[in-house]
Amino acid sequence: MAQFDRNLWFRFNGFDSKGKYMICTKGNGDLTSQFGVNRSINEEDGVGDVPVFYGVKDECPTLEMSITKVVNDEIAPFTEIELSELTRILCKKEYNAFECGGLVYYVIFTQGSLWRVGSGQGVITLNMRLSSPHAYSPIMLNSVRCAEEKEFDVYNKSTYDDFIYPDIEIKMLKGNNIIIENVTTGQIVKFEGLDSGEHIYVYNDNMKQMVSKLDSKKNIYSKSNKEFLKLPYGRNKIKITCEEAKVKLIYQNKINLF
DSSP: OOOSOSSBOEEETTEEOTTTEEEEOOTTOOOOOOOBOOEEEEEEOOSTTOOEEEEEEEOOOEEEEEEEEEETTEEOOOOHHHHHHHHHHHOOSSOEEEEETTEEEEEEEEEEEEEEOTTSOEEEEEEEEESSSSEEOOOEEEEEEEEEEEEEEEEEOOSSOSEEOOEEEEEEEEEEEEEEEETTTTEEEEEOSOOTTOEEEEEOTTTOEEEESSOTTSOOGGGBOSOOOOEESEEEEEEEEEEEEEEEEEEOOEEOBO
């Protein structure tokens, strides 16, 4: 499977391959790649010809990647020390960020093989298991300072889901109340009666938690209107109303494979 184009550099768990190890494709290798999402349908027989539909289950795929060593844009032989070091870097026991071609994949390498000629030149082929059915954009950050009122646009460019659910970080500089409104949808996220100088973090996608960074025992959820911000695909106009605060929206777009 040729999910990754050739002649690309990659980063994995902080290791940058640029200038040394390049993604490649073998001469007569399989040039097909996954397109979209692999999923199964959960349903059972109903009355008549129409089954009862309960939803779908998306699969976390295993992708193949091949790398070779390059020096001054020429294929070069691997040394034994380099091969040993690559096994240390790549063969981790937990999911780590693999960045390539402007996308981020959270992966574990599950299988590998090495092909070499007598000179030491060769190709390492690896299977990577993704932690999700899709890739991600790099972490996106919209950071604003609001005094009384501030409007700005946030763009959801996800191709996997219709909505994204950004984390929100709020540092209150003055006042005790803040409203974050998605003008596009009419949704309002509100906090009232906050302590002076409060520092809030809202964990949104999957987690749904509101915490104080100043005191983990505070019940921040009780000071909210129990809403978690969501952004539909495309342009979202966000309006913040408060006396004065710093606000960050933090998210990653979910990107289908192709």
